[in-house]
Amino acid sequence: MKFDFETPPDRHFTDSQKWQKYQGKDILPMWVADMDFRCPPPVLAALHQRVDEDVFGYARPTQSTTDAVLDYFQNQYNWKIEKEWILWLPGLGVGLNAVSRTIGNPGDGVITPTPIYPPFLLAPQWADRELITSDLVLEENSWEIDWDAMEKAIKPNTKLFLLCNPHNPVAKVWRRHDLEKVADFCLKHDLVLCSDEVHCDLILDDIEFTPTALISEEIHDRTITFHAPSKTFNIAGLACALAIIPDSKLRFSFARTCRGIVSEVSNLGYAACAAAYRHGEPWRQELLQILRLNRDLLLQFVKDELPGIKATPIEATYLAWLKTEELHLDDPIAFFEKGGVGLSDGRFFGDARYVRLNFGCPQVTLVEGLRRMKKSLNTL
Ligand SMILES: Cc1ncc(COP(=O)(O)O)c(C=O)c1O
Secondary structure, eight states, X not given: XXXXXXXXXOOTTSSOHHHHTTTTSOOEEOOSSOOSSOXXXXXXXXXXXXXXXXXXXXXXXXXXXXXXXXXXHHHHHOOOOOGGGEEEESOHHHHHHHHHHHSSOTTOEEEEEESOOTHHHHHHHHTTOEEEEEEOEEETTEEEOOHHHHHHHOOTTEEEEEEXXXXXXXXXXXXXXXXXXXXXXXXXXXXXXXXXXXXXXXXXXXXXXXXGGGSOHHHHTTEEEEEOSTXXXXXXXXXXXXXXXXXXXXXXXXXXXXXXXXXXXOHXXXXXXXXXXXXXXXXXXXXXXXXXXXXXXXXXXXXXXXXXXXXXXXXXXXXXXXXXXXXXXXXXHHHHHHTTEEOXXXXXXXXXXXXXXXXXXXXXXXXXXXXXXXXXXXXX
């Protein structure tokens, strides 16, 4: 290994949300989705270099930063995007709120398969839209969209489909045939599609990733794609993300929603983004190896050592979706916190039978977390 994925960075007493939550308590934070790994060295070098320029006025991407994005999309996904299609955002949480306010009018519907990353559920409601959900089903150990249920759930006033690919929290990579169904559904019901692809560079198995916008020309023109270097290169705190919107009318509407409300990306965000996309690939390849090892270790441990907990398949991300229903706990989060592990509560994702565990950390941290969970179960 060229890079150090073994030494845990000391994030105690820092500005880390993940670690501040349990400051002063002996609880390992394995909740919010950032990783306990140092950033790729080229990203750190670019940030140091930018700081050494000494001036931090209002920022705009340089041509070189834009080119880094265009080249990345071309090389990684064979998608030739145009510079004009890019709207820079300080985050995709912001993006989800902006898109919910842009498409349709108050009272109109937004449909999304659940369980899902909580802002997918909150943003439509905050935009006075009607939230329509439909549960994913676990069929033969594979998460699937239940298209019959989606057809039953959708209403004539539904205007927007929020898709997460790969899907947080079930870690599923939607295949081309799934995306074709998504596209057909959107065309049939005249929906705009927002495809959040922030986890697409964290695919752990040998599965081809297809940006939904590339499924057909028709879907290309009604898709808003969300992307960012934040998850993959562990720079979420630098607040730099992108919406790719090929259709000019849709793009102007989205930009109008953001105008004067959504802050601009910072100098450091642009610098880190360009460096990650241009020079981050060797680090990403090693990261994927580490995450695969962690994933395999976790799945084995859950199977062998954590009776009553069931892991579901993990094809991508560093997030495990664990079913704790059989344990009959009143409050699974409080139970595991008592045992020294801080997890995410499935109820906020739309399914209280589950918890989410973040395994984006050195193996020593993961092993300790799992050991603590086992010890907790022994108290039952
Ligand atoms: C699918 C998905 N979209 C958006 C976000 C939030 O992104 P940001 O930090 O850019 O607001 C996350 C964070 O976990 C996520 O998993």
